[in-house]
Amino acid sequence: MSMKPNAKTVLEVKDLQTYFKTDAGIVKAVDGVSFSVREGETIGIVGESGSGKSVTNLSLMRLIPSPPGRIVGGEILFEGRDILKLTEKQMRSIRGKKISMIFQDPMTSLNPFLKISTQMVETIRLHEKDVSTQEALERSIEMLKLVGIPSAEKRIQSYPHQFSGGMRQRVMIAQALSCNAEVLIADEPTTALDVTIQAQILELIAKLSDKMGTAVILITHDLGVVAGMCDQVCVMYAGKIVEKAETDELYARPSHPYTEGLIKSVPRMDTTKKGNRLFSIEGQPPNVIDLPPCCPFHPRCHKAMEVCRHAYPPVKDLGKGHEVACWLFADESEKQQALKEANVKEKAE
Template identity: 60%
Template sequence: MSSVVEVKNLVTSFKTQEGTFNAVDNVSFKVDAGKTLGIVGESGCGKSVTSLSIMGLIPMPPGKIESGEILFKGQNLLKLSQNEMRKIRGNKIGMIFQEPMTSLNPVFTIGNQIEEAIKLHQKELSSKQVREKAIDMLKLVGIPSPEKRIDDYPHQLSGGMRQRVMIAIALSCSPDLLIADEPTTALDVTIQAQILDLIKKLQRELNTAMILITHDLGVVAETCDDVAVMYAGKIVEYGTADQIFNRPLHPYTKGLLNSVPHFETGKRKTRLETIPGIVPSLANLPQGCRFFDRCTQSIEQCKVRQPELEKLEHNVACYNPVKQK
């Protein structure tokens, strides 16, 4: 089976007053139909820039895609004109953003906003059909009495409901690829459970490929087939969810997993394991491995040369990976 999207050696840079930095540096991954790839990492590690690069939404300037390929069903998105890209964006590739409060336009009804996406990409439908389709979409994402709700404004809906509307817009043109950038971060746990459940169910029904971007390892473990861990612009580890969570090879991945408090009764009041220090600024990256000064098991080589993603049990960029028991 060929992949829906394949990113090869993507480099995206931003020009700032202090110089040009690669926010995404030589990143490669692929996602198959019906599968979910999770991209995890801390703030500023380049996960959102990766998704915006695929969508062609990097503001240029100051941003620039320096090199690499983004193959969407075999077609290189980076070679397309703005016009051609517009036909794909929102149509073949849908996106859900983090903030359901700010990503809807407050002066239009939610019906207007869903219809806009349908009208743009499915010009053969009449206005009546478009409205019917919008109501169907609202029904699909579980909004009660959609015939009435379609004329509501965003402020009349709760956060969870707004996120459902965003999902309805993203899925209205049955995309082949759905990019969800922190779709549940702004929501409460019980609402998060509802939304994740909904996304998974719809993905199964529509056989959509999905890229889920999040910093919540729990969400990744529950929803993703494959996982890419990013650190300071690079993918440091890439494998199946089972490999990443049960047999992590990179010290950063292991550190991340250990720093989350687990439900382990009886073991209360012990200190959490931490990763010392903070993420290096992109303006000031070390010469060798970017994780070097926070790493507990670095060796001489790490200081000098940057490790590249290598296939061990699964892909990892580390000279001294975690030993498996």
């Protein structure tokens, strides 16, 4: 992990909104998310279950199941083009080739009915038409060796069920990177694996992204993973990014009460005394159906103020690209203004 401040931006997400229409109402799974990824950079997206991490990244691939889901607003700029405006055919040439994805559960993410060789070769041949089957097979074997599959020449002819979970995730990574993807989206890649394997897989992702210059978007709920791997972190809550900063900065100065709580709730070997209970954030994540205009975290926040109940906080830059959306950092005048507007609105209703 190394910051590359001069590297060019490969992917830029601007004000992305992905909504799901359900019988109960509209679920704003992702509501105004913006971030950007530079070449070779690793960016972490953290948050609780249901905070919109996975939906954000499925939106990047335009793989939101539709209906009920729909990307209703925003832009996703990849190599200067807005992905959301591409045709389905153009989009297919980006998926798996320019932007690849690996998933949470390696046990079910590979097709159990097809040999590893078939699945890997088809990926390469799909995107590089002039590559012969033999060449694609050779490259696949190379990739398997690269991710540390022993006797890859033989193992490539096996079926997924003949591999362990960790090995399957290695195969997934090999497949995802076999076309030299520029961005790798890793959706909780280690959640379903044994703890001993988790570190190996993360190390592998870090090593390969470094070697191949692939930018990585790492989705996780494990702050320990983020600390070890990411250059930048976005903290998501109820479909919005509440805090965004470089990793070291975020750990040194967690500013949003939610981030603070998350960091405090990671068990630590050095400071936690025996008998002390581990910190946890009280309450449940909010129901994102028809969320009123307010800070969605206020019911669980120990620093909540009157204004938090009435308006969503503006995003403030604390310097060095450290952004936070919390009323604690807003000016007094802004708070007064927001309260006044909220009052007017409530009276009108």
